[in-house]
Amino acid sequence: MSPPIAPSIAHEQHRLIHDIYVLLDDGDRRVLQKVNLSPLEFSVLQRLDTAQGRRLTDIGAELLCVKSTITRLVDRLEAHGLVRRTPDPDDRRAQRLLLTPRGLALRDEAIRLHDAAVERRMGLLEPAEQQQLRMLLEKLRAGLSEDLESADQ
Amino acid sequence: MSPPIAPSIAHEQHRLIHDIYVLLDDGDRRVLQKVNLSPLEFSVLQRLDTAQGRRLTDIGAELLCVKSTITRLVDRLEAHGLVRRTPDPDDRRAQRLLLTPRGLALRDEAIRLHDAAVERRMGLLEPAEQQQLRMLLEKLRAGLSEDLESADQ
DNA sequence: ATGCAATAGTTGCAGTTGCAAGCAATTATA
DNA sequence: TATAATTGCTTGCAACTGCAACTATTGCAT
Numbered sequence: 001m002s003p004p005i006a007p008s009i010a011h012e013q014h015r016l017i018h019d020i021y022v023l024l025d026d027g028d029r030r031v032l033q034k035v036n037l038s039p040l041e042f043s044v045l046q047r048l049d050t051a052q053g054r055r056l057t058d059i060g061a062e063l064l065c066v067k068s069t070i071t072r073l074v075d076r077l078e079a080h081g082l083v084r085r086t087p088d089p090d091d092r093r094a095q096r097l098l099l100t101p102r103g104l105a106l107r108d109e110a111i112r113l114h115d116a117a118v119e120r121r122m123g124l125l126e127p128a129e130q131q132q133l134r135m136l137l138e139k140l141r142a143g144l145s146e147d148l149e150s151a152d153q
Numbered sequence: 154m155s156p157p158i159a160p161s162i163a164h165e166q167h168r169l170i171h172d173i174y175v176l177l178d179d180g181d182r183r184v185l186q187k188v189n190l191s192p193l194e195f196s197v198l199q200r201l202d203t204a205q206g207r208r209l210t211d212i213g214a215e216l217l218c219v220k221s222t223i224t225r226l227v228d229r230l231e232a233h234g235l236v237r238r239t240p241d242p243d244d245r246r247a248q249r250l251l252l253t254p255r256g257l258a259l260r261d262e263a264i265r266l267h268d269a270a271v272e273r274r275m276g277l278l279e280p281a282e283q284q285q286l287r288m289l290l291e292k293l294r295a296g297l298s299e300d301l302e303s304a305d306q
Numbered sequence: 307a308t309g310c311a312a313t314a315g316t317t318g319c320a321g322t323t324g325c326a327a328g329c330a331a332t333t334a335t336a
Numbered sequence: 337t338a339t340a341a342t343t344g345c346t347t348g349c350a351a352c353t354g355c356a357a358c359t360a361t362t363g364c365a366t
Contacts, residue, residue: 068324115163125289210315221353245362
């Protein structure tokens, strides 16, 4: 049997999520390009503030990418004057990452653009459908997170 | 206002899909690593057969990646003896990509492993929920595809 | 028919990412 | 308290990807 194998229902859903993610990601890239950010850079900026700061490792954990990725991504953001590293007062190994005023302005502009695009695209579903979808996705995410934890060991 | 901005409902859904994709992708990588394939390589193999073959560009279009990516991905697969390029009888510019017997065996093994993992993870939802989710996702995908088309112009 | 635009595929190049190794500081253990 | 294991972050390296430029072929327009 050389031709493709009949896909199961679960498989079909998996593929749907994949396709939708790719479409959403593509749209995100287009929008964020207007403020010269990659989706990952945007995700980092979204998680920052100007006062308290966050540790690089924590951000990396949330974004499910390795520490070195964050290191270099932050290098770029810092070179563009969007963020600033400061020593962590509680742990001399750690750095706290802060938004600069310029970073704050850019982040808010990016959020504005991104939100508008997201609203438009998710608005393809009726409010009731969105509600339903959200419930299902939340359940799925919770389950998958657990699944990941157990796989880690 | 430096702290994160209140996220909209649409935004929340967007994020859910993102998170779920990342979790699923992570799981996929783990499973496919057992047969030494990346998710993208797996996607290519899934789309091939041993008889008719497919053109590189068509595969790239389906996978939403540029031609050069496919070129080099196929280079790797061919180096591992999993696929084979043959001239397209209808177009001397084109190549048709075929599964080798070894590629077929590996693909089927990969599908077996992958399907089992997918079933397990999507099985986190009840059958009725899966049905619902699938409907919503299909509607969303259709809308997003249209949205992409219009953005292309 | 002829020339021009589009298409199939490849290659050079630069950018991003993960992995493994390393350093400094902290926490746990004995 | 001395030592070992862990943690936070960085760096070298290799792999993968997109973009732009290029060749060869095809299709379309005069």
